[in-house]
Amino acid sequence: MHTPTTLFDKIWDAHVVKHAEGHPDALFIDRHFIHEVTSPQAFDGLRKRGIGVFNVSRTTATADHNVPTKDQHLPIKEALSRHQVETLRKNCADFGIELYDLGHPFQGIVHIIGPELGLTLPGMTIVCGDSHTSTHGAFGNIAFGIGTSEVEQVLATQCILQYKPKRMRISINGKLGKGVTSKDIILYIISKISASGATGYFVEYAGDTIRSLSMEARMTICNMSIEMGARGGLIAPDETTFDYIRGRRFAPQGEAFEKAVDTWRTLKTDEGATFDRELDINAEDIEPMITYGTNPGMGIGISHHVPNLSEIPESELASYTKSLAYMGLEPGMELVGKPVDYVFIGSCTNARIEDLRQVAEFVKGKQKANGVEVWIVPGSVQVANQAKAEGLDKVFAEAGFELRDPGCSACLGMNEDKIPAGKYCVSTSNRNFEGRQGPQSRTFLASPLTAAVAAVTGKVQDVRAFV
Amino acid sequence: MSKETFTKLTATAAPLPIENIDTDQIIPARFLKATTREGFGDNLFRDWRYNADDTPKADFVLNNPTYTDAQILVAGKNFGMGSSREHAAWAIHDYGFKVVISSFFADIFKNNALNTFVLPAQVSDAFLAEIFKAIDADPHTPITVDLANQTITLANGLNESFDINTYKKTCLMNGYDDIDYLLSLKEEINRFDLAHA
Numbered sequence: 001m002h003t004p005t006t007l008f009d010k011i012w013d014a015h016v017v018k019h020a021e022g023h024p025d026a027l028f029i030d031r032h033f034i035h036e037v038t039s040p041q042a043f044d045g046l047r048k049r050g051i052g053v054f055n056v057s058r059t060t061a062t063a064d065h066n067v068p069t070k071d072q073h074l075p076i077k078e079a080l081s082r083h084q085v086e087t088l089r090k091n092c093a094d095f096g097i098e099l100y101d102l103g104h105p106f107q108g109i110v111h112i113i114g115p116e117l118g119l120t121l122p123g124m125t126i127v128c129g130d131s132h133t134s135t136h137g138a139f140g141n142i143a144f145g146i147g148t149s150e151v152e153q154v155l156a157t158q159c160i161l162q163y164k165p166k167r168m169r170i171s172i173n174g175k176l177g178k179g180v181t182s183k184d185i186i187l188y189i190i191s192k193i194s195a196s197g198a199t200g201y202f203v204e205y206a207g208d209t210i211r212s213l214s215m216e217a218r219m220t221i222c223n224m225s226i227e228m229g230a231r232g233g234l235i236a237p238d239e240t241t242f243d244y245i246r247g248r249r250f251a252p253q254g255e256a257f258e259k260a261v262d263t264w265r266t267l268k269t270d271e272g273a274t275f276d277r278e279l280d281i282n283a284e285d286i287e288p289m290i291t292y293g294t295n296p297g298m299g300i301g302i303s304h305h306v307p308n309l310s311e312i313p314e315s316e317l318a319s320y321t322k323s324l325a326y327m328g329l330e331p332g333m334e335l336v337g338k339p340v341d342y343v344f345i346g347s348c349t350n351a352r353i354e355d356l357r358q359v360a361e362f363v364k365g366k367q368k369a370n371g372v373e374v375w376i377v378p379g380s381v382q383v384a385n386q387a388k389a390e391g392l393d394k395v396f397a398e399a400g401f402e403l404r405d406p407g408c409s410a411c412l413g414m415n416e417d418k419i420p421a422g423k424y425c426v427s428t429s430n431r432n433f434e435g436r437q438g439p440q441s442r443t444f445l446a447s448p449l450t451a452a453v454a455a456v457t458g459k460v461q462d463v464r465a466f467v
Numbered sequence: 468m469s470k471e472t473f474t475k476l477t478a479t480a481a482p483l484p485i486e487n488i489d490t491d492q493i494i495p496a497r498f499l500k501a502t503t504r505e506g507f508g509d510n511l512f513r514d515w516r517y518n519a520d521d522t523p524k525a526d527f528v529l530n531n532p533t534y535t536d537a538q539i540l541v542a543g544k545n546f547g548m549g550s551s552r553e554h555a556a557w558a559i560h561d562y563g564f565k566v567v568i569s570s571f572f573a574d575i576f577k578n579n580a581l582n583t584f585v586l587p588a589q590v591s592d593a594f595l596a597e598i599f600k601a602i603d604a605d606p607h608t609p610i611t612v613d614l615a616n617q618t619i620t621l622a623n624g625l626n627e628s629f630d631i632n633t634y635k636k637t638c639l640m641n642g643y644d645d646i647d648y649l650l651s652l653k654e655e656i657n658r659f660d661l662a663h664a
């Protein structure tokens with residue numbers, strides 16, 4: 001008899017080139033994305049071994065992490081950054097890999113361009129030298145981040161050696177409240193299970209709340225799977241998925257597409273399949289969320305207060321106190337009303353067109369608060385162009401927001417887009433680690449809507465009072 | 468392609484009893500601009516180690532001369548979470564650490580460390596506390612990490628075994644890397660490549 005199987009197992013098992021006792025599985029990789037920061041040493045490795053890329057058509061490159069977000073048409077000013085991007089150009093040219101370089105209409109944050117170009121498809125295995133590769137899982141595939149040695153493995157052999165992780169299912173059911181978005185769902189989940197609670201697992205997100213979400217919103221959830229330690233997260237594909245993919249540049253077209261959809265429809269977890277861990281969440285319990293600490297698990301519903309010392313387990317007190325001291329916050333305080341200095345709307349978590357539309361809809365006809373700097377960094381050239389076509393650029397300009405060129409920007413503070421020491425930033429990105437957005441910067445992670453309200457009022461707010 | 472190997476080490480350890488140390492602390496993004504694997508050790512724990520004006524922070528463990536010779540890093544639970552940057556493992560290796568001991572490691576970091584020939588040895592919370600206690604009592608106390616027997620032994624005789632998968636253990640002890648193994652599967656991979664076109 002056929003044993004009920006999880007979607008994760010189905011896709012994994014279909015990609016195992018070799019399974020040997022005591023060995024990790026050799027897993028075939030359908031699609032590989034690379035960028036300028038984590039690939040140069042991998043290409044060096046190939047040169048040292050005197051080998052080429054196994055199948056160049058399965059790897060796509062872009063420059064995103066270390067690029068300026070102003071005047072992208074000019075040569076990069078900073079010497080080391082310029083060298084890194086030039087190295088990517090040379091490596092792609094030498095090895096024959098397609099590169100969406102600065103100035104190319106397909107350039108953008110790697111996890112934004114894969115889906116929008118139809119390179120990311122259901123049923124695939126996808127890797128990239130970046131932990132937020134989990135984003136692609138929203139299409140019903142196995143996608144996870146890897147290190148540079150593994151990038152070299154994939155370039156050389158189109159395979160990666162991995163032990164199969166355990167499986168977790170998180171089911172979210174019920175209707176989301178006013179002002180609550182997919183970013184709030186994932187921040188809520190992480191706050192419940194902690195920044196390491198899903199380490200060793202691959203997560204499937206299920207339930208009717210997930211089904212009701214757009215692809216953009218699903219990507220936001222899968223994107224942050226890594227922030228609870230999970231290697232990746234996936235969502236079974238459905239009509240919403242197929243509608244998104246239809247007609248995309250590199251997706252199957254016409255009859256081939258219809259045939260592919262027939263196969264994709266079979267990609268779901270069987271009734272009765274078992275997971276190593278199951279979690280049920282009621283969507284009605286979720287409020288607009290905000291983080292107060294220095295890892296993404298340190299988040300609260302906006303009506304709650306920063307935990308008191310008495311609410312923290314003894315063993316975690318030292319880390320907790322250190323974290324609050326870094327953030328300049330007190331135990332027990334409320335965050336509503338807290339003045340902020342910067343608002344960053346961007347990153348692979350929330351820089352898709354839907355995010356920009358949501359911000360623009362709220363901001364239209366309003367002005368940013370005095371003393372707040374607001375940066376909007378679209379996730380890709382295509383997102384930027386779409387925003388212009390819809391006139392969102394004018395809304396942002398009138399509000400006093402700065403609309404920049406696509407890239408990772410202040411999400412990781414690698415280029416000059418840094419939040420200054422001691423300043424508070426409401427950010428739509430995914431990490432609030434110490435110094436993540438610049439040395440001594442202080443990050444409040446939140447949804448694009450919460451960020452938009454903060455931009456206009458200059459404070460952390462409960463968006464439910466504004467929408 | 469063989470690199471280095473790891474079998475057994477007796478050395479002193481630098482204690483970093485902080486939980487959830489993420490890879491942005493190990494090596495901040497602004498130091499990821501190099502295109503080679505070398506030199507990242509200079510910026511290991513950069514923002515904990517140096518002030519904004521690049522002067523060393525006297526109270527940070529790596530600036531304490533007592534720990535100059537340490538080859539083992541002992542850190543709090545959930546070490547290496549966050550970004551997949553292998554540069555974090557390179558920085559630890561380049562600085563001179565051969566082993567990181569913690570009571571929990573993030574997945575990607577663990578793989579990256581193993582691929583960099585840095586041994587991530589996971590011990591119980593209780594044993595981790597014993598190690599911190601031993602270093603506290605004597606900063607020069609030697610710790611022995613024996614990969615063949617998968618044990619960690621303190622000078623006072625306390626010891627605990629740690630898990631590591633057999634494949635990676637063989638790789639570390641013999642200097643093998645994954646690409647050598649995968650290249651031997653070329654025929655099978657070719658068949659997959661065609662079937663998944």
Ligand code: SF4
Binds near residue numbers: 065111132347411429
């Ligand atoms: S936007 Fe941020 S999280 Fe996403 S790929 Fe870029 S640096 Fe990584």
